[in-house]
Amino acid sequence: MTLRWPENWDRLTSGEDCDFCKNMGHDRNRWGARIFLGKYVDAYLQSADVQPGYTLAIWKQRHIVEPIELADEESAGYWLETMTVARALMAYYQPLKMNYETLGNTSPHLHTHLLPRYMEDPRPGQPFPLLAQKGREPQIPEERFLIEVNGLQAMLL
Template sequence: MATELTDEEAAGYWLETLRVARAIIAIYQPLKLNYETLGTTSPHLHTHLLPRYVEDPRPGKPFPFVAADGPEPQIPEHRFVAEVQALRELLT
């Protein structure tokens, strides 16, 4: 849980989260980025960074994690690899 972190650990966690968020914003250029911090099912802490766009499936509401109409579309492998590489370059 975030409240169990020392001040130094908490500062480090949020600085890393912001660093990743800035990389996501630079690559994907969303309208906004939602931060969802969880850790309820077992003792741990993690944050989902959710880019939101004009074509958002639920504007102004929580992002749906499960596709409503069938399977989620797949990202072509070449695009996935290029995006991973771009994010790695920003984060190294």
């Protein structure tokens, strides 16, 4: 069986079918809750119980696919704001390591997965076994999730 890119790849890369473009700008969306709103980045703590602190830093200015599409000032702003969020995650969760994944193979809109890594980890010393979320993943208990969201938001003000 040969794997293929999605049939609507052109519509995804053009922004026409982009889930990020459709779901950004809200305090809460189907993936999680906003913990940071910057000039360039909208960052969402993920509610799926994948890994404590798993966050998406999403480019918010317009639909683009690749970081090379950014002007120098935009690139600097995107990465500075993404690092601001990463620093807060490091301070709040105190992981051993932070992974930064900017892939865009499933959702071709510039975004970076911030994945804290811990002593108790599914693949210590290797890439995190991250799969595209389908909406059926176990969720973080709401009370704990809101405590984490509020704590991170307070750090990022």
